[in-house]
Amino acid sequence: MARVELHDIRKSFGKVEVIHGIDLTIEDGEFCVFVGPSGCGKSTLLRIISGLEEQTSGRIEIDGRDVGNLEPVERDIAMVFQSYALYPHLTVGENIGFGLSLARKPKAEIAEAVNRVAETLQLGHLLDRRPKELSGGQRQRVAIGRAIVRDPKVFLFDEPLSNLDAALRSQMRIELTDLHAQLGSTMIYVTHDQVEAMTMADKIVVLKDGAIEQVGTPMELYDKPATPFVAGFIGSPKMNLFDGDVAAQKGCEVYGIRPEHIRLTDDGDWHGRVRLVERLGADTIVHAEMETFGPMIIRTDGQSELREGREIRAAPMPEREFRFGKS
């Protein structure tokens, strides 16, 4: 029961406006991910929702209640920081229970709540350690524990996984998804990693230069990107995008085709030469230099025998071509 609504949110630092009027509704229980390139205003928007930063204008509602002028603690939210922001002088248990002890809850109640959370996150054996005696993943869990213990309506995450190594990151992704399923709370998650966005989100909000570019489910964004920017941002390897003459020939301003939607076939109309082959095991990524198009990335199966310098022919899969800004 925590729907977050933003109405025409604007934010200026001094004279510079960095958020240009955002309207957005995040439904109760939704896992919503903000993505976008560095500096596009993701963190700023999240901090406005949290109350750490004050919007210059606009309304924020949580559950229909206008929270725009409330302190963070009055908004019933919790936040997990990129740096974890664990209190270095407190033990894990004290870190998790800090908010409750500020609220002057009885000791027994705090201990019980801390233990319950520690159980959920498998932190039981670490409660007496200090943050600097923990691994990155464990710190991450403590930071999440500190958020869970207050049982907030909305969880806010600002790039929580970016300090972890690849293996740990994919494990934590699954844990967070599980956690979301288990708690059923509304979660807003900031990242600039599109893999995180695709795998975890119910709803993705793509931001660019302080404005929303597109909102939708991961597959909507993948299948029907509204702009070349979204098309290039979602999906890996990136969609091949062409403007100028190529696009003009296709009757549009920008023409796009995803690497996985190009078939290598001897009767293809496109020809060119392989420049580089990246073998990922299951897939092979081919970097080719094509006639008329120029550089193009093509994804093919792992068994491919292609080598550098080979002549190739290719064709787009029908229905998978994108034409943006067409006349």
Next chain:
Amino acid sequence: MKRRQYVIGITALAATFVIFVLPFIFILLNASKTSQDSAALDFSLPDRWVFFENLIAVVQARDYILLLAYWNSTLITVCSVALMVIFGAMVGYILQRRHSAWNKVIFGFVLAGLMIPPAVVPTIWLLQQIGLFKTIHGMILIQCAYGLSFSVLLFRQFIGTIPRDLDEAARIDGASPLQIFFRVILPLLKPVTVTVIVVQSITVFNDFTHPLYYLPGRENVTVQLTLYNFQSQFVSQMNLLFMNILLVTIPPLIVFLFFNRQIVAGMTAGAVKG
């Protein structure tokens, strides 16, 4: 190369020893002599070691005034340094965390406090107006005022190394501004707090000038004032004078042995940056 360094080392050790250590040996020797013996003011070993007799004589002198002086000095030092730490850290915190035109104003006052010597007679006049002249608590507040600038600068510099995320996490956890400061920031300032405490304690304890002006009166004597007054009383008893000097030298020596690192950190703070 090794050999040359060794030679330079020995020479420097000898020169430093003569210049910096001999005066202390002189104090120690003369503090152990009888009064006739010490009148010669030389480096000879005492004819008779009367160290403890001298110690007792100095402590008993003038109705145990030295004990009173130690009590007063300790009281002034402890209280004024405690105020400097808390209030100085609060200013340093605001100065570091907020950015507005006021910061420049505050900073200007801090620098003025470091450079401008206090205007003594107007201060005495003012202390009289508010009834703090010749009082220990007046002296405590004065020492606090004079030491604040240095504390603020050290704290401000250190708070710059504490990530703002911690303040924000505490804010999300529902901490009020005072709670953020006292429960999150202040505990993390421990290293620099130790430095401030040590350096300022030594400064306040060794201060002679300000108690001389603001704290006259026999019942208010401080350690440095007693030492100075002993000079005229002990003209014929150099041994007791040196015993007194020795007693005044020992507290900083102990502090130095334990807190060498913090003292060095405090004294050189900002030196490299300029």
Next chain:
Amino acid sequence: MRRKTPYPYWFVAPAAIIFTVLFTIPTVTSLYFALTRWDLFSQTFIGFDNFVQFFREPGLTRGLINTVIFAGLTSGLKTVLGLLLAVLLTAGIFAQGFLRAVVFFPVLVSTIGVGLTFTELMHPTDGAINMGLSFFGIDGPGWLTNPDLALISVALVDVWRGVGLATLIYIAGLASISPEYYEAARMDGATRLQQYWRVTVPLVRPATTTVILLSLIGGMRLFDLIWAMTRGGPGFSSDVLASVIYKQYQAGFYGLSTAGNVILFILIGVLVMPLVYWLNRREVDL
């Protein structure tokens, strides 16, 4: 309708009240009191008479000149000796840590204690220094009794007491110089001495700035050491502004004493401000 900031300005209030009442107000009002004839009984506005008197009466003028001499001398010696000692004490010599401690310790010792000890050591006939000199056949001077020498003797003791701090600051400054500079200089064929002049001295400039400023301000404000050693004597020969201020206060000339105070901080302003500016500019040029 702004929300509360987590960094409210009232945090500054306790410190601001103490500082304003006990430091700022006296400093500001001193500008007025300096223009009055003010004693135990009365207070009359007399314009700049106190300042005129300061520049007329030789005893007072002497204090002004001595302050500049004392501050210049001690600050120069502390800068030069401090750098030399710092270079010596970072060369990796034997007993380095112990030597650093020995040089630094006097900084922490009671100035009065140091002053009284050296007064006895500098006694013209019985003092250990002159006895030591006579051992080498030198007839030591009356360190503190000779009017031409008293101020310089006190200055030397102040250097003894304060050079440890300069050394410490220089050691910190030297530690921040990257060894690559020396390697580069050696590649270019610089001798040991050239390395010091061309690399060390320019690159420790921030430390030099600090040392000069600290010792200059400290030197101009110094009172306790002079009071413990000579009380400004013989005559007025070693009086400095700080001791003049105290003497006039004791004599009940509060207005004159305050004028001395104002002259002292004008002097500090006049000497230190341009120096800060100049030293900072030189740094940028580097």
